[in-house]
Amino acid sequence: MASIKKITDNISQLSAVVEEYSIALNKETQNFSLKITIDNLKSQIDDLQNQLYQENLKREKEIVQLRFKGKVARFGTFPLALVGGLTNSFSNAVFNTSKYFQFGNKGGVKIDTIINETIDLRLEGIGKGSTIFYLSAKTSPDLFGNSVIQSSLDNVFDLLNSQNPEQIIDNISIVGSRSIKYYSDFFEELNKDDLELDLTWHTPNETVKSWEGTKEKILSLYNTLNSIKLSEPEEINFEGEIITLSLKGRFEIFSTDKERFYGTFPNELIEQIKQLHVGDFCKGTILKTIIFNSATGKEKYEYILRDIDI
Numbered sequence: 231m232a233s234i235k236k237i238t239d240n241i242s243q244l245s246a247v248v249e250e251y252s253i254a255l256n257k258e259t260q261n262f263s264l265k266i267t268i269d270n271l272k273s274q275i276d277d278l279q280n281q282l283y284q285e286n287l288k289r290e291k292e293i294v295q296l297r298f299k300g301k302v303a304r305f306g307t308f309p310l311a312l313v314g315g316l317t318n319s320f321s322n323a324v325f326n327t328s329k330y331f332q333f334g335n336k337g338g339v340k341i342d343t344i345i346n347e348t349i350d351l352r353l354e355g356i357g358k359g360s361t362i363f364y365l366s367a368k369t370s371p372d373l374f375g376n377s378v379i380q381s382s383l384d385n386v387f388d389l390l391n392s393q394n395p396e397q398i399i400d401n402i403s404i405v406g407s408r409s410i411k412y413y414s415d416f417f418e419e420l421n422k423d424d425l426e427l428d429l430t431w432h433t434p435n436e437t438v439k440s441w442e443g444t445k446e447k448i449l450s451l452y453n454t455l456n457s458i459k460l461s462e463p464e465e466i467n468f469e470g471e472i473i474t475l476s477l478k479g480r481f482e483i484f485s486t487d488k489e490r491f492y493g494t495f496p497n498e499l500i501e502q503i504k505q506l507h508v509g510d511f512c513k514g515t516i517l518k519t520i521i522f523n524s525a526t527g528k529e530k531y532e533y534i535l536r537d538i539d540i
Contacts, residue, residue: 234286235436237278238282240278241279244274244275249507251267251271252507252509253508256507278375279374280375282375283371286369287369290369291367291369292367293365293431293432294364294383294431295362295430296317296320296427297357299425299427299428300426303425306361307361315419316363316425319418323386323412324386325345325412326406326408326412327382327385327409329406330406330409331496331497332498334517334535334536335406349368353366376500380433381479381497385405387440389402389413390443395454395526398455399454399521399523402532403494403532407460407519407532414455417451417452420448421445424445426443426445427441428440454523457523458521462519463517463518464518465517466515466517466518468485468513469512473508474492475508479495479496479497480492481494481503481535492533493531499538506540513539514538514539516535518533
């Protein structure tokens with residue numbers, strides 16, 4: 231899978247160049263040479279995305295290893311009664327992170343079914359000694375070669391590896407505020423069973439992502455997430471200028487009301503986003519949620535782009 235890293239690196243580099251040239255074109259709208267260059271670069275990106283799609287099809291699935299440690303996991307055995315609660319709470323967290331990545335705050339039976347079929351989370355196997363569980367999920371690349379589960383697992387590990395409560399709050403925006411409950415349930419299960427956890431995933435980019443879930447880290451994550459209160463999402467209609475549009479799911483818009491909106495957009499908007507450029511005047515709808523940390527008295531805004539057009 232060495233080629234996946236090379237392909238994704240090339241896509242990122244070319245996308246950055248396209249953004250730079252698009253900014254220049256916005257100032258020189260009649261520069262046809264620049265237009266041709268941008269079109270050629272976009273064609274190269276399309277070819278690379280098709281290569282990424284083919285390579286991720288070969289990968290087939292992602293495997294996550296959960297190694298439980300604690301008194302109940304001694305002597306290479308594990309209580310059967312605890313298996314369901316732990317694997318269900320973890321899979322619920324991953325599932326809802328995937329749903330947020332693909333659809334934002336949208337929900338419903340149809341969307342749940344789509345995510346279930348896309349990632350197909352399964353207990354793949356049990357390791358030696360019965361204290362290691364292997365969970366699998368389908369790689370399922372989209373037409374641009376991107377995998378919902380790969381991106382979601384990246385976000386899961388970013389949240390878990392938060393270094394302090396402030397960073398935990400910041401990383402909620404990448405897993406979605408509605409996913410908080412499911413992570414809290416998982417940490418509660420670990421706390422209740424007096425367990426520690428080593429989590430490992432061999433990524434397609436030749437790296438291994440891991441998390442050493444000590445009792446202290448698990449308790450810190452649990453306490454921080456439990457101190458969070460969420461407002462009801464507020465729908466904001468906007469008109470303004472595109473400052474940033476990243477294919478990694480980030481946006482920044484400066485509205486005609488002199489407000490700056492910075493947040494994430496769901497993967498389902500990616501095809502539409504690819505038609506837009508930095509500097510374009512746009513309009514659309516954003517969902518705003520206030521994330522309030524009752525332990526510190528601090529609040530943070532979560533902005534999710536629901537729709538956008540020029």
